[in-house]
Amino acid sequence: MVKTSLPLVLLTRPRAAAERFAALLLAERPELDVLINPIMEIVYLVPERLPAADVVLFTSVHGVAGYVAAGGTPSEAYCVGAVTAEKARKAGFDVLQVAPDLAALRPALAGEQRELLQVRGTYVTADLVAEFGHVASVIVYDQPRVGLGDQAVAALASGRAVVVPLFSPRSARAFAKEAGQPRALYAAYISAAVQAAAELPFIEAETAQTPDARGMVAVTLRLIDKV
Known part of the structure; x- marks a missing residue:
C-alpha cells in the first residue's frame, strides 16, 4: 500500500545540530517534510x-x-x-x-x-x-529556552501526524510544556532517561537502540513507517 502523505518531522534541537540531523534523515528519505524549530538556543x-x-x-x-x-x-x-x-x-x-x-x-x-x-x-x-x-x-x-513557533504549534494541533525526535531530558521536558495536547504525536527518544523525563500524549513512542545519531535516524524512520 502506497502512502498518500508523510508525517511532519519536527526537529527541536539547536539549529546547527538540527540541520545536521535533518541532513542524515534526508539522505535516507529525501521526500520527508522536515520542520526545524529549535526549542532552545546556544x-x-x-x-x-x-x-x-x-x-x-x-x-x-x-x-x-x-x-x-x-x-x-x-x-x-x-x-x-x-x-x-x-x-x-x-x-x-x-x-x-x-x-x-x-x-x-x-x-x-x-x-x-x-x-x-x-x-x-x-x-x-x-x-x-x-x-x-x-x-x-x-x-x-x-542553553536558554526559546519555545515553539506558530508553525510547529499549528502542526501539532492540526491532527497531522508529527514525528519528534528528542535528544535530552531537558528538551523533552521543554517540548512537553510547549506542545499542549498534540493530536497525532509520534516520539523518538535517544534513551530511556529522556523518555522518562516528560509525559507526552503520543500515539506511539520508541527508544533508539543506540544513544547516537545513527540510532536516532533509525528509530525516527521506523516511526515514520508506522504512521
Missing part, C-alpha cells in the same frame, strides 16, 4: 577563570567551541559522540576515547589519574564534580 559564555587542564571532557560540540573561544588550549580529551570528537580533533585536541554517551566513559574517567576538567553548559544531565573527586568543571555556554 549562547556562549566567557568564564571569569578558565582552569588549567591536562585532560578535558567534552560532551558536546558546544563545549569544544566554547572552551576554545574562552581561551582554552588543546590538550588530551575524552569525548561523547563522534561529532564532538571530530570537532575536538580539528581544534587540536588529542582525543583519548570516544563514547556514545557519558555512561560508557565512566570507567575511563574513574581510572584517570590526572585532574579532569568537565567542559559543560549551564544544564547537564550529570555533574561529575559531585561524582568524582578528581574532576573540576567550567561552564562555557548556556
Whole structure:
C-alpha cells in the first residue's frame, strides 16, 4: 500500500545540530517534510577563570567551541559522540576515547589519574564534580529556552501526524510544556532517561537502540513507517 502523505518531522534541537540531523534523515528519505524549530538556543559564555587542564571532557560540540573561544588550549580529551570528537580533533585536541554517551566513559574517567576538567553548559544531565573527586568543571555556554513557533504549534494541533525526535531530558521536558495536547504525536527518544523525563500524549513512542545519531535516524524512520 502506497502512502498518500508523510508525517511532519519536527526537529527541536539547536539549529546547527538540527540541520545536521535533518541532513542524515534526508539522505535516507529525501521526500520527508522536515520542520526545524529549535526549542532552545546556544549562547556562549566567557568564564571569569578558565582552569588549567591536562585532560578535558567534552560532551558536546558546544563545549569544544566554547572552551576554545574562552581561551582554552588543546590538550588530551575524552569525548561523547563522534561529532564532538571530530570537532575536538580539528581544534587540536588529542582525543583519548570516544563514547556514545557519558555512561560508557565512566570507567575511563574513574581510572584517570590526572585532574579532569568537565567542559559543560549551564544544564547537564550529570555533574561529575559531585561524582568524582578528581574532576573540576567550567561552564562555557548556556542553553536558554526559546519555545515553539506558530508553525510547529499549528502542526501539532492540526491532527497531522508529527514525528519528534528528542535528544535530552531537558528538551523533552521543554517540548512537553510547549506542545499542549498534540493530536497525532509520534516520539523518538535517544534513551530511556529522556523518555522518562516528560509525559507526552503520543500515539506511539520508541527508544533508539543506540544513544547516537545513527540510532536516532533509525528509530525516527521506523516511526515514520508506522504512521
